[in-house]
Amino acid sequence: MKRIVFMAAFLAAAINAGSQNAEPVxxxxxxxxxxxxxxxxxxxxxxxxxxxxxxxxxxxxxxxxxxxxxxxxxxxxxxxxxxxxxxxxxxxxxxxxxxxxxxxxxxxxxxxxxxxxxxxxxxxAPDSDIFALKNVPHGQTHEIYFNSPSTGEERRAYVYTPAEYSKNPDKRYPVLYLQHGYCENETSWPLQGRVNFIMDNLIAEGKAVPFIVVMTYGMTNDVQMGGLRNFDIKPFQTVLVDELIPYIDSNFRTLANRENRAMAGLSMGGFETRLVTLARPDVFSRYGLFSGGTYSPDDLKDHKDVKLVFMGCGSKEFPDGVNNAATALNEAGFNAVSYVSEGTAHEFHTWRRCLYEMAQLLFK
Structure with missing residues (x-):
């Protein structure tokens, strides 16, 4: 058995080395x-x-x-x-x-x-079709500014509204608050993440219900690499929950309740999502962590009516972690889903795929 395992590892290493050293085409x-x-x-x-x-x-x-x-x-x-x-x-x-x-x-x-x-x-990528610009109805990405008394600033956010939003003036929509990673900002999901095209394509194919996506800057205090243990979520939590959400609910046709509100984020944004959702279970009913850690049954013991817990990462990250966490949550009675992006690591294609998968589960 040891010899078989050794040979399998040797062959895998050889194949990987071969792909790195292959003659350029x-x-x-x-x-x-x-x-x-x-x-x-x-x-x-x-x-x-x-x-x-x-x-x-x-x-x-x-x-x-x-x-x-x-x-x-x-x-x-x-x-x-x-x-x-x-x-x-x-x-x-x-x-x-x-x-x-x-x-x-x-x-x-x-x-x-x-x-x-x-x-x-x-x-x-072989699945780049998920964020391709296609001949489908296109939503709009709005650049908005909202007042933040807690920071003394006018802060910026981007808001995606689905294609039908402007054609249905009496309809209200659920909202996903989607956070970027460390050393990124509110432009990262719209540009690198291709959020609007992912949503346009899913909605056009009938794979996702139409909903609004809000993306804002998540860093309200300085944190250095390696210093996350010192990160204080409260300033951003105030901006998000007490300032941005009321602005969105007042200026867009939202379903302004916990049942129709979700939060997700990648990496540092997942870390923020985890902290905010644990602190404010009254605000969000659906949670998503993209390469941003996991939840345990004990974490969610006071969240019995949470509708969805989504945890994803790349296959080169910690796939066992998200899979095992989802199993434990499901066994404890939660609706938990794990997703592993094959062949990717801590990078945007992992997170595009996570959004693509989670969006199909939201608000159904």
Whole structure:
């Protein structure tokens, strides 16, 4: 038995090493999130990224993606070109290193992530159809500002309303409050997450009931990486529960009650979701954690009328954790669902898939 296990592990390692070291194929195509008219960066069918930068006076340039730096080579005209190893499918932040300075790639669109506006690239996934722009009725994503007395600021949020919203002036809708991750902001779900297209497609296919999605900035106090134990949820909880939700209920046609209100988030946003839903079971009836931890039966002992507990992550994260947590919750009488995104880690395609799966279960 030990020999069989050893051989299986050896073969798996060999296959993985082979995929990393396979000869690059010559089928690079521009990334779908490039600046208009820019051919670079490019992606091939194996998930490799090819970047190019014109910097004739630079001494060295590197492509920095997935925590690995790849040296780029300069040609006679002053163009630096470099290629990465295969990346997981989905969206990734990256940057270029020019003589030691971290800079965005001028060929890519800019996204807020990793605590900065910078470059992003899309590695085509076999299920990218779930967030594709299709010929279906499209909802609207509204940029709104609401007053926050607790912070002394006018704060911003994005609100997705389904395509039928403007055509049914007497109809009211349930609401999902959806949070971003650490070092991201309220633009992250609309841009990187492709929320509007995921919702448009699900609703058009009859897989999800129409509902509103609200996305706002979740960081109301400073927290450094590694310092989550010191994070105080109360300031953001006040903004969300006492300021944003009343604004949304007053300015959009919502079903303004706990039964028709859900909260979910990715990573740090999942951590926030867990803390808020545990502290305020009177506000939300459906909870979603995307790579953001789990709930236990003891956590929810005072939440007996919760309608749905959704917990998801990538297969390269902690799949046993979410699966075991869902089993324990179901055995305790809760409606719990676990989801594992195959082949992905702590990244946006995991969270797009989580939203796609959870949205089909909400408010039914």
């Amino acid at each position: 010559d089928d690079f195509k521009p990334s779908p999130v490039n600046q208009p008219g820019h051919a670079y960066p490019m992606v091939d069918s194996q998930g490799r990224v090819k970047a190019q930068l014109f910097a004739p006076d630079a001494k060295y340039v590197q492509l920095d993606i997935g925590g690995v730096k790849y040296d780029m080579v300069k040609d006679e005209e002053g163009y630096w070109t470099g290629v990465s190893n295969p990346q997981d499918v989905g969206f990734h932040y990256y940057q270029l290193v020019v003589d030691g300075a971290m800079v965005p790639d001028p060929g890519s669109l800019f996204f807020f992530g990793a605590c900065r506006y910078g470059s992003g690239i899309e590695i085509p």
